[in-house]
Amino acid sequence: MMPMVELNNLSVTYKTKQRHVTAVDRVSLTIDERDSIGIVGESGSGKSTLAMAILRLLPEQAAEVTGEVQFNGTDLLSLNESELARLRWTELAVVFQKSMSALSPVHRIGVQMSDIYRMHETKVSKREARSRMVALLHMVNLPERVYDLYPHELSGGMMQRVAIALSLMHQPKLLILDEATTALDVVTQGQILDEMLELERKLGITRIMITHDMSVVASACNKVAVMYAGRIVETGLVKQVLTHPLHPYTQGLLRSIPSFTGEKENVRGIPGSIPDLALLPTGCIFASRCDHAVELCRQVNPDETLFQQGHRVACHLVGGELAHAH
Numbered sequence: 001m002m003p004m005v006e007l008n009n010l011s012v013t014y015k016t017k018q019r020h021v022t023a024v025d026r027v028s029l030t031i032d033e034r035d036s037i038g039i040v041g042e043s044g045s046g047k048s049t050l051a052m053a054i055l056r057l058l059p060e061q062a063a064e065v066t067g068e069v070q071f072n073g074t075d076l077l078s079l080n081e082s083e084l085a086r087l088r089w090t091e092l093a094v095v096f097q098k099s100m101s102a103l104s105p106v107h108r109i110g111v112q113m114s115d116i117y118r119m120h121e122t123k124v125s126k127r128e129a130r131s132r133m134v135a136l137l138h139m140v141n142l143p144e145r146v147y148d149l150y151p152h153e154l155s156g157g158m159m160q161r162v163a164i165a166l167s168l169m170h171q172p173k174l175l176i177l178d179e180a181t182t183a184l185d186v187v188t189q190g191q192i193l194d195e196m197l198e199l200e201r202k203l204g205i206t207r208i209m210i211t212h213d214m215s216v217v218a219s220a221c222n223k224v225a226v227m228y229a230g231r232i233v234e235t236g237l238v239k240q241v242l243t244h245p246l247h248p249y250t251q252g253l254l255r256s257i258p259s260f261t262g263e264k265e266n267v268r269g270i271p272g273s274i275p276d277l278a279l280l281p282t283g284c285i286f287a288s289r290c291d292h293a294v295e296l297c298r299q300v301n302p303d304e305t306l307f308q309q310g311h312r313v314a315c316h317l318v319g320g321e322l323a324h325a326h
C-alpha cells in the first residue's frame, strides 16, 4: 500500500523571548491511504500542534517547524502559500472542536457554505451551489431547512455536522479531526462517528483523529499513535495496541478507562503530570512518572523498537536489553 502521509523527524518548537517549548519532538509516522489513525495522549502532549504542523497552520514566526511532512510525495513544509492554498479543502481538510466559531453570526449557514464552495468552484452558479450544499447537508443527516438558519440557531451536534459537511465539500483525500466530537453528548457523538465512517468508505477518505478518548479510537480508528510530551511513545494497529499495550504510558492510559479493564476498583489515572516542555530531560520523557523506570531510562532517550505489523514502542523495558527486567 502506498503511504499517503509520511512524517519524518517532525519537530515543532514554540519560541517566545523567555521560553522555547518543544511541543512536537522528532515524530516519525506513516499513514496509509484509507487509514484512520487516532492520536491520543493527555492534554498538552502536542496533538493539536502536530495537526497544525501537518496543515501548515502554525504561525511562522512563533513556531519553528523542522523535519518533513510528505503528502502523496510532496513535502508540505516546502510549499509556498499559493501551492498550499490549492491543496487546502481539496486535498486536506480539518474540523476543529469549534470550527463553526469561524462563521459569521449574521449570515445564514447555507449562504456562507455556498460562498466557501464557490471560492474553489468559481464557475458554479448560486443555484447550483445551493443544491450542492443541500446535498452535503443531507450527507451529514441535516435537513434542507438548516441552509436558511443562522449559526446561533443550531445545536452543538448540528454545528459539528455542518463543520464536517464543510470539510467534505471538495472531497478531500485527508481529513483531520481535532476533538471534533468531544464536546457532544455520547449519543450524538456516536451517531456522527457512524456517519463519518460510512462517508469515508464511500469517498475513500483517510483520517487523522485527535482525541483524548480511547473508546473513540477503539470504535472509529484502525491505527493509533500515543503521544506523550511531544513524542510518539507507541503506535500500531488499534486491535494490537489496545489489547497488548507495551508502553507503560499506554498501559496507564488504558487502565484509566473502566470499560477496558472491566474492573472498576482498578481505575486510576497516571500519577504526576507532563514535564515542562521547555526543560526536557535527557532520558526517557516518561521516566519521572514510570513505575518501572531504571537508571538507563533516566539517562538515555529510548529509540523506537519495531514489533510486528508496524507496532512500535519507544521504551527501554520493552524488547530491548532490559526487557527481562520488566
Ligand SMILES: Nc1ncnc2c1ncn2[C@@H]1O[C@H](COP(=O)(O)OP(=O)(O)OP(=O)(O)O)[C@@H](O)[C@H]1O
Pocket: 014, 015, 021, 023, 041, 042, 043, 044, 045, 046, 047, 048, 049, 050, 062, 212, 277
Ligand atoms: N501558540 C503557542 N505558543 C506557545 N506554546 C504553545 C502554543 N500552542 C501550544 N503551546 C504549548 O505546546 C504544548 C502542546 O500543546 P497542544 O495544544 O499541541 O497539546 P494537545 O495535546 O493538543 O492538548 P489538548 O488535549 O489540551 O488540546 C503545550 O505545552 C502548550 O502549552
Ligand code: NI
Pocket: 047, 048, 049, 178
Ligand atoms: Ni489539542
